[in-house]
Amino acid sequence: MLALRTRFQHFRALSSGTTAAPQIDNSSDFLSRVPHRKHPGIIRMNMARLPQEAQDAINVLLKKSAIRQLEEHVIRLNNYLWSRKRPCEDRDLREKATELEQKFKENTPFNSDLNLYQNDEKLKSRVLSTLRKNIYHWQPLSYTEQFGLVYLAARFDGGFAAVSRVLQEIYQRVPEFKPQTLMDFGSGTGSVSWAAHSIWGNNLKEYVCVDSSASMNTLSELVLRGGSEKGKMHITGIHFRQFLPASPKVQFDLVVSAYALNELPNYAEREKTIQTLWRKTGGFLVLVENGTCEGHQLLMEARDIILKRGDKEVLDHRPACVFAPCAHQLKCPKLAESSQKPCNFVQQYQPLRFSWNQPIHWEKFSYLVFSRGPVGENDSHWPRVVAPVLRRTRHVHCNTCCSDGKLHHDIITARRHGKDFYRCARKCDWGDRLPAMLSSSDTPDKNEDDEN
Structure with a gap:
């Protein structure tokens, strides 16, 4: 009994380490209309699935190539990309x-x-x-025709899953946002276009895919044509470029850069590119990287460039606001920790049908979304769940990043936080948002202590 008491006090100390406790946010009165398992804070996708047309096209291209030991090449490339670091300055x-x-x-x-x-x-x-x-010896990737096919087999499905998850959050939280134009920087094999089309469909009229490699642009177009040069484009309105549009006045409703920042040779190029991408953004800017310390650092670097250093060439005076995953615009609390663990999330997906693939894979990624001006002000302060939720008997452990710019660990119970909030917390998972606001007190309940 003493051991149980000591253990509970340990968790209590963790949960009360912050000065504010979360309470249900009933400002929008959403719980009167939807069940707890579907509260607006739940934004995860159950399973990401590639469109059948993309799968068929990739199979056609790989069969034509007859690359030997494809599995070995795919494993080696995935390991290399996951362990890749930024170039030394x-x-x-x-x-x-x-x-x-x-x-x-x-x-x-x-x-x-x-x-x-x-x-x-x-x-x-x-x-x-x-x-x-x-020191780490960074080298640019050489996207030859054969390397492009290996990259297609290794990264198309995982990249599609991560980008789909991020775009799904925009679609769900801002249903009135219906982009007509999209620019994809570092488009590679074109998974971003497929992901955006699967969410907004024919509402998107124009896609500008920018990649410095001509062979990757050709490969991306072949996937869209079903693996044949004479095939019909599955998605219309796509234009391929090797350089960013020159005119500073041209803007796109949606700008995406997925797994591309680490391809730039130094900080100066990254800063210049990020400022250009933000200048081209009319609605949302989406950045996605590997869910590693390096990927998180690249995103935090971009965050500082856009929020703090500004842009010398200001044509759109609407301010930059962090839309996701942060509930604040303060310094990332993950970087303040001594261990500096990355802020990352996971998405379940069905991989390409290769003999060596398991039926289900998980993509671990980090992401950052900026909006032009504040969007969704009523719920922008909701805490983000930044770790797996631990569901226990009559209580739930939630690790969240909150609007005060701090990491919170809370033990949520029905007695202390109310049945609605407790049930919402039990239905949340890693990457979701808690429909909560921070209260000014964190007073333990003696009866609750005795019960636990």
Whole structure:
């Protein structure tokens, strides 16, 4: 009994570590019209499925290619892309070289060979040798015809699932938003166009797919044509470009960049590209990256560029607002932690039908959505569930990122938080939002302590 009491007090300490407790937000009175299992905070997709036309086209293209050991190539590419890091900046390399040079000089024994480091060439050689062994050697990907097919087999389905999940949130939370134009930066094999078309259908009239690789643009068009050059385009209104539109006045209702920021060679290029993408945004800007520390860092870098550094060329004066996943525009609390875990989410999907594939896969990704001006102000403060929900007897553990810019861990019970909020919390999962607002008190209930 004492052990149970101690364990409960431990969870109580975790849940009351913040100064505010969540309570049900009844401002919109939505619970009188929908069941708890369908409350507006639930935005996840049960299963992402590729359109049959895309699956058939990919099978045709891969059969024509007859690539040997495709499974091995796919596994190797997925592992490489997941472990990929940002390129090192010249400034960081110079600082590291200076530190190593000072360290080598200080660690040289006084009575050793006095001429050991008097020769600058010897010192320089050792510093360069150490740097090569300890820094990440970033290299741009070369999208040849064969590599493009391997990339198609490895990443089309997972990329489609992640982008579909993010676009589904926009569709659900802002039903009045019906984009007619879309720009996809780093379009690759074209999974973004398929995902957007599966959600908004023929409402989208124009797609501009921008990719610096001509072979990838050709491959993307072949998928749209069913795997044949003479086939009919499954999605009409698509235009392929190798460079971003030059005119600063051209805007698109929806701008997407999925798994493309890490293809840029340095911070200066990323900053320039992100500012250009925001300049082209008329409604929403969607950024998606791997659900790793590097992917999260790339998104937080983009967040700072858009929110804090602004744009010198301001043509649209509507402010930038973080639409998702954050419930605030403060510094990401995940970066404030000593471990700096990434803010990521998962989406279940059916992969391409290969003999080595399991029937169900999970895509882990990080994302960031900006809107032109505030959108959905009534529920923009709802906390985001940033970890799997732990459902226990008569209580639920929820880890959320809240509007106060802090991470909260709350133990939600019907007695303390009310039946409606408790039932909503039980139906939530990783990536959903709690229909809640923060209250100013967090007073434990003695009767609840005794009951637990």
